[in-house]
Amino acid sequence: MKNAALLVLAMVFLITLIGVLIHDQQPVAGSEAPDLTSSINPDHEESNGDQSPGGSSQSSSDHEIAWSTKSGEMQRSPNSIPKPYEPGVVHLGPGASLGGKLPFPKDSPWNQRIDTAPVDPLSRTLISSIGITKNLFPAFGSGTWEGAPIGIPYVVISSSQPSVPIVYTAYGDESDPGPYPIPADAQIEGHPNEDGDRHVIVIDRDNWKLYELFRAFSIGDGQLWRAESGAIFDLAQHPSRPVGWTSADAAGLPIFPGLVRYDEVMEQKEIRHALRFTVNDTRRAFVPPATHWASRSNDPRLPPMGMRVRLRANYDISDFPPEAQVILKALKKYGMILADNGGDWYISGAPDPRWDNDALHTLKKVQGKDLEVVLIENLVAE
Structure with a gap:
């Protein structure tokens, strides 16, 4: 009986913990959940690392948008990392x-x-x-x-x-x-x-x-x-x-x-x-x-x-x-x-x-x- 009671208490604690975690992941009221995979052109993948043709780092703001949830706002990140190159995948x-x-x-x-x-x-x-x-x-x-x-x-x-x-x-x-x-x-x-x-x-x-x-x-x-x-x-x-x-x-x-x-x-x-x-x-x-x-x-x-x-x-x-x-x-x-x-x-x-x-x-x-x-x-x- 003692072991059964301990098992029930453990299950209650686990369920409570999951509920707290889920609550913390909810978007701020009045805003939509950010799409972490959003891009200006989802069918046109960028190269991994977004290197400019000269080999130097180039701002990805013209091609890719990464979203930040700071203060519940979606913001463009100028240093976002583009989606990785996918070998064998032909994009549209x-x-x-x-x-x-x-x-x-x-x-x-x-x-x-x-x-x-x-x-x-x-x-x-x-x-x-x-x-x-x-x-x-x-x-x-x-x-x-x-x-x-x-x-x-x-x-x-x-x-x-x-x-x-x-x-x-x-x-x-x-x-x-x-x-x-x-x-x-x-x-x-x-x-x-x-x-x-x-x-x-x-x-x-x-x-x-x-x-x-x-x-x-x-x-x-x-x-x-x-x-x-x-x-x-x-x-x-x-x-x-x-x-x-x-x-x-x-x-x-x-x-x-x-x-x-x-x-x-x-x-x-x-x-x-x-x-x-x-x-x-x-x-x-x-x-x-x-x-x-x-x-x-x-x-x-x-x-x-x-x-x-x-x-x-x-x-x-x-x-x-x-x-x-x-x-x-x-x-x-x-x-x-x-x-x-x-x-x-x-x-x-x-x-x-x-x-x-x-x-x-x-x-x-x-x-x-x-x-x-x-x-x-x-x-x-x-």
Whole structure:
């Protein structure tokens, strides 16, 4: 009996203690309980530690909100720690993180290392035609240029995104027909300017498909899209288009896999694929994985679409900022693929307000003489 009484007293004490603890956790009257996981954009995760592109600590107030319950008030914490990077988790929204998930199989041309591949015998000639003393140029960053974000934007959607009709105005016979699952507010490259390439890029994370448009215009608040060309790619398969066909890119290639993205550089700190670049003058020829040319010249000294270039292995990158080193390492391992006519040695990337433009512009120290052309095989020329 004595033991039973002690057991009852212990249970009463435990229940009372739990009640006190629960009471202490209740929010102050007149206020809502703080959401400790709240953020401005819950679908766009930040890198762990919220380091600025230059490696220094950056205020997270533009991207993340942490709540304090001091005095019963919810307050923005300027030194809040962003949610941790989640490997393999593909998030939703503009410029969203892919969590390290790689478009296309590992053995696809985009994802193959070429650091030990032979140098093409015409490497010097081809490099000279573009510019030996011309500088590498990062055509992406933070902020705006002529009213538009700097770079080629993309958006990640789910399978619930409704599809809308696509009307082609130029290369419909070489394009994949709609409908495409494009959000009404999808970002357009160069918008609001009417000229330029106006690419639209959409990644369906559930079906793992890529949708791209060239010279895209939204009609009727996104109920229909008009474009000159478009292409759909299954990101689980090897990218392929009929020989001679274009895509949303002049070379017939997908654009998205070649973009420099913030999540890769600052979260994963590694780029595991080739990059996309442009030059002003190209040859009426292409080399796989390209399927299309965009030139009137047959000059063999000019580069063909699909040509792959890499940074010389002995080029010293130790004095570059961390994010620039990530990009330069990728140029040594995977190189960059010529995809379009444009600025000479322009590297493509996605815009992001977190990019440090000063750090990115150190890439301009690299010149044409520091690059070499990987052996060109299976050239298709007129």
